[in-house]
Amino acid sequence: MNQNPDHDELSIGIAAPVVPNSRPSQVTSYRRPYPGTQPEYLHSPYVSSIERAPKQPLIKLPHTLTEVTGPAFAPALVSPKTADLTRQNGREAIGERITVSGRVLDENGKPVRNTLVEVWQANACGRYLHKRDQHDAPLDPNFTGQGRVMTDDYGAYKFLTIKPGSYPWRNHYNAWRPAHIHFSLLGPAFATRLVTQMYFPGDPLLPFDPIFNCTADDKARNRLISQFDWETVLPEYALAYKFDIILRGSDETPFEVQR
Amino acid sequence: MSLQATTWQTVGPYFRIGLEYLNTTDLAPAGTPGEPVTVEGQILDGNGKPISDALIEIWQANASGEYGGTVDNPVDGAATVFSGFGRVPTDDEGRFSFSTIQPGPVAGPSGAMQSPHLAIRLTMRGLLRGLSTRMYFPAETLNSDPILQLVPEQRRATLIATQKPGTPATLQWNIEMQGERETVFFDC
Ligand SMILES: [Fe+3]
Numbered sequence: 046m047n048q049n050p051d052h053d054e055l056s057i058g059i060a061a062p063v064v065p066n067s068r069p070s071q072v073t074s075y076r077r078p079y080p081g082t083q084p085e086y087l088h089s090p091y092v093s094s095i096e097r098a099p100k101q102p103l104i105k106l107p108h109t110l111t112e113v114t115g116p117a118f119a120p121a122l123v124s125p126k127t128a129d130l131t132r133q134n135g136r137e138a139i140g141e142r143i144t145v146s147g148r149v150l151d152e153n154g155k156p157v158r159n160t161l162v163e164v165w166q167a168n169a170c171g172r173y174l175h176k177r178d179q180h181d182a183p184l185d186p187n188f189t190g191q192g193r194v195m196t197d198d199y200g201a202y203k204f205l206t207i208k209p210g211s212y213p214w215r216n217h218y219n220a221w222r223p224a225h226i227h228f229s230l231l232g233p234a235f236a237t238r239l240v241t242q243m244y245f246p247g248d249p250l251l252p253f254d255p256i257f258n259c260t261a262d263d264k265a266r267n268r269l270i271s272q273f274d275w276e277t278v279l280p281e282y283a284l285a286y287k288f289d290i291i292l293r294g295s296d297e298t299p300f301e302v303q304r
Numbered sequence: 305m306s307l308q309a310t311t312w313q314t315v316g317p318y319f320r321i322g323l324e325y326l327n328t329t330d331l332a333p334a335g336t337p338g339e340p341v342t343v344e345g346q347i348l349d350g351n352g353k354p355i356s357d358a359l360i361e362i363w364q365a366n367a368s369g370e371y372g373g374t375v376d377n378p379v380d381g382a383a384t385v386f387s388g389f390g391r392v393p394t395d396d397e398g399r400f401s402f403s404t405i406q407p408g409p410v411a412g413p414s415g416a417m418q419s420p421h422l423a424i425r426l427t428m429r430g431l432l433r434g435l436s437t438r439m440y441f442p443a444e445t446l447n448s449d450p451i452l453q454l455v456p457e458q459r460r461a462t463l464i465a466t467q468k469p470g471t472p473a474t475l476q477w478n479i480e481m482q483g484e485r486e487t488v489f490f491d492c
Pocket of ligand 1: 227316317
């Protein structure tokens with residue numbers, strides 16, 4: 046008896062000869078999202094989604110070897126410098142220093158070790174180091190707004206950075222993004238890819254932001270807000286925020302056995 | 305313990321600054337076993353307008369159909385080791401181009417083999433969540449591929465690259481977000 050009709054895709058048997066050198070094809074799929082916790086592609090308050098969201102229904106893909114594998118990343122891609130966004134060539138960026146740290150876990154609560162965490166953000170004035178950013182706010186020559194680290198054996202990561210400013214965008218009248226840091230993680234597999242944004246507690250712009258408000262489930266949305274963390278504040282140096290990230294976990298439901 | 309995966313958010317609009325150090329135009333360094341191939345294409349929105357701020361990520365097997373490898377810093381956009389992973393942005397005309405080697409067939413569900421393919425993840429401003437799709441190779445047997453079988457027949461062509469006339473090692477494959485030739489995207 047299959048207890049979970051959502052996960053029976055691996056039994057779609059297309060009759061095909063067994064190739065003698067084929068490797069084991071029984072793979073454990075990743076869990077599908079809990080309803081309401083991930084955005085719909087078309088979210089009309091976010092105007093850019095209207096011409097870009099697919100209109101045809103997505104086709105449910107059973108997870109094959111392609112989806113459950115993924116690349117590893119060389120330790121040389123990160124260094125103490127890539128974890129510290131507050132200085133360039135020994136000179137200090139302007140703004141409020143903060144640490145951002147947390148753990149990367151999967152949905153089963155297991156730490157995701159040695160995984161690449163990439164971040165980017167605006168400077169303290171709300172300006173990105175990018176040619177298309179036309180916001181009339183100063184650039185900081187000592188701030189590129191880019192960083193990356195690898196998680197440790199406990200799935201923990203930590204950045205030292207500058208608290209980003211809010212910036213205007215043209216989505217709707219008087220639209221300003223709440224302060225945020227962009228995060229990108231690949232995790233262990235093609236299926237575990239995650240790109241998200243971390244927000245700050247108490248930001249008055251959060252209720253007005255169509256990107257933050259993209260999910261039906263308000264608990265899922267509120268998990269994008271980091272927590273001020275008194276215990277990891279660096280005295281007389283930097284305030285601290287905690288942000289844990291959850292990647293999809295494999296669906297460990299044992300598969301059906303013939304009785 | 306049961307947790308829920310973190311909610312996706314769009315990469316846009318100024319995403320390139322944090323991801324572009326890994327941008328690749330050549331996934332396979334010289335000497336990588338396999339048939340070299342270049343893939344060119346354009347990404348279009350629902351009005352047929354080119355999307356200049358899209359990013360595609362590629363995940364593929366090696367010529368023997370095996371996955372796995374370690375991504376290192378590319379030098380001038382060329383990978384120094386074949387990892388099967390690539391990150392390719394579109395330009396001002398919404399075009400992308402990359403070189404790689406053709407992957408081998410890969411084990412699929414229930415003992416069926418999958419035809420050679422590239423797994424593609426697409427992110428851009430306007431997409432709150434990345435989209436996944438696949439690119440298949442025109443010269444391969446495709447009618448036994450277990451994933452293509454799940455796609456309505458009239459939409460399968462959107463997943464299959466075409467030979468660029470006059471240049472046998474170059475394939476063309478466009479991605480259309482909407483419209484009559486809307487690319488098939490997967491709930492992955
Ligand atoms: Fe941003």
